Amino acid sequence: MAINIQNILSDNAKSMRRSAIRDLLSVANRPEVISFAGGFPNPDTFPVEDLKEIMMEVLTNESTSALQYGPTEGNGKLREILAQRYRDQGLDITKDNVMITTSSQQAIDLTSRIFISPGDTIVCGLPSYLGALQSFWSYQAKPIGVEKDEELETVIRTLIASGRKPKFIYTIPDFQNPSGITMNLEQRKMVLNVAKKYDLLIIEDSPYREVRFEGEAQPLMYSMDNERVMLFGTLSKTVLPGFRIGWVIAPVNIIDRLVVAKQSADLCTPVFDQAVITKYFEKGYFEKNLSKTIDLYRNKRNHMLACFEKYMPKGVTWTKPEGGLFLFVTLPEGYDSTVLFNEAIKENVAFVIGEAFHCDGSGKNTMRINFSFMNEERTEEGVKRLGRAIEKMFQQSPIESPTSF
């Protein structure tokens, strides 16, 4: 007789939540569906010829080390390169503050692992990155969403007063996923001040920062306080996701704990991939490819915004992000993007429902639209279909005046 696994699941497993995006994507994977759902970089940005050149060099000159086990902290040269890049942005760090992770998702996960005990609270945005929420849930944390800046201190003070001081504040200050919003200097200072006042750790998750189309970069929060911020980065949006290389920048005593956690998670991040990326930085290919990527995505954002102007029914609003990969779209109050999703799938177009990014189940009238992946023609056709699906939904269920109480 087979094992009844329900009887032996851990408390963590019972607290895990399957990715809503993932399940949506399985519907959206049909070839006739134009999907704005994924967060995929455009394959045109992958530096294929540069990688060919570098891989041959690594295999010819460094195979003994590049194909072997490597240090848990990651490739020493790569850590130094990243440290230098961040020093150039005002961070007071050395390579000892850098650990390479198997994707920045792992950075989130190991950080959750060393800080979260069951029942702990985390403060995060409404909306916020789903993969981070999944990781918090999987350690039985209770993420508490903050909708507006001015609520942050009140939320934290209330949690502390009720004996539930948050373990950290989780933020994505640059081109937030899914909202696309970037925090300005005052907002960054405000969060840092609140964190300092209540002695809290801040997670600065920064996967999109380098992909800025226009406007001035804001200082990294880590550069404004190097004692209570952890900074996460990745190459997934700037070089390629297929290597799964990310990193953590943190005070040394935190890195030390993360290394022990990583030993039992996967021993070390793929060593060959790190060797290739190290050479990629050393040869100066990163900057070259990044500026190409930014140009491409700026055009794609502009095109997506033009299509939205053209095809969206009245009442629908959307962000105009200065960088990143996503538009965040809001339907009139009272409409539900899950209802729309079913309508849209009939029209063969897909997106991610915004509710998935809201830890409290709010945001029902929102959705996330990716603009980095699709070509221009398919984008226009997709937005057209989406507009049609929204029109239909509006006709089928005109909004009643909301109840008040």
Add this chain to the structure above:
Amino acid sequence: MAINIQNILSDNAKSMRRSAIRDLLSVANRPEVISFAGGFPNPDTFPVEDLKEIMMEVLTNESTSALQYGPTEGNGKLREILAQRYRDQGLDITKDNVMITTSSQQAIDLTSRIFISPGDTIVCGLPSYLGALQSFWSYQAKPIGVEKDEELETVIRTLIASGRKPKFIYTIPDFQNPSGITMNLEQRKMVLNVAKKYDLLIIEDSPYREVRFEGEAQPLMYSMDNERVMLFGTLSKTVLPGFRIGWVIAPVNIIDRLVVAKQSADLCTPVFDQAVITKYFEKGYFEKNLSKTIDLYRNKRNHMLACFEKYMPKGVTWTKPEGGLFLFVTLPEGYDSTVLFNEAIKENVAFVIGEAFHCDGSGKNTMRINFSFMNEERTEEGVKRLGRAIEKMFQQSPIESPTSF
């Protein structure tokens, strides 16, 4: 003022244990030290030229998918290839029973994550693989060591009677790390019968199985019961460790839970590395390289055994493994390999103390010796130094007659 991280560490983090091997290795890394401590494959076994050929092909023909995000379960073709290879060994499985993991360490870790709640017991060998123990500890499990086969049922019955039924039995049936011992058919049946009788899950961790120098392969435990066994595999000992590719074979309802856990751990295993390995199997390169690897390691084992015969003082005993990467060495009762380690480092030779592999702190008179990495000359010199260090220890502290009680 910096955050005091002691105040915010999770219960998991407090339960984590740093790898003793890792700390030993940092001493053993000095160039003048001949180290038998690591578990490193020999770089001569890395198929460098084959990899060059395949990487060029993958970059030329599949870059769009191979550099992109991939499915959490892993590359579909690779999963089918692995399923077929195991069907050839008598397993009744399909590709749906296969999930690719970022190293088999991750397989251990995700399995621990979905099954272990704080305080849960796990039954394992004395000694057992340190990386597995680290993972169990990091989820606050209590691993319970079994020294002899005939104790297994008693240990399990006792645990159940005391309300602490183990979550699973963790085994390494082929060329166990560190002991090098392989379970025969009767032993496998016995473990399966006990597991069935008490309705327990079995982990069959199998990183070394393919590296067999002589003798008949025993059937996989999974082939004898496909409802209560999870099987872990890896390419680290047969192709290269630098890609970090491992896998889990398990009943579909367990795979389903592992996929959710992996979503928040790292989303997917490096996609490029999987594409390369898939082609490597498709081209039949795996078998070719494996037989070369086995020949090399057989010679290295023979040489190591010859050196041990020549240089070990009387009273020291060691295993003669039919495969794998390690000898397991036992000093006369009453001696402590940690004392020896300090003596050996003075002689510039290193190994791993056996105590590190014993979850109950026993095994003080044992040690693990790797034979796959070092060349013949250095091996002989290293064993000579080790013999000398043991002689010195014997002279400095002759064993007293043991106390009896």
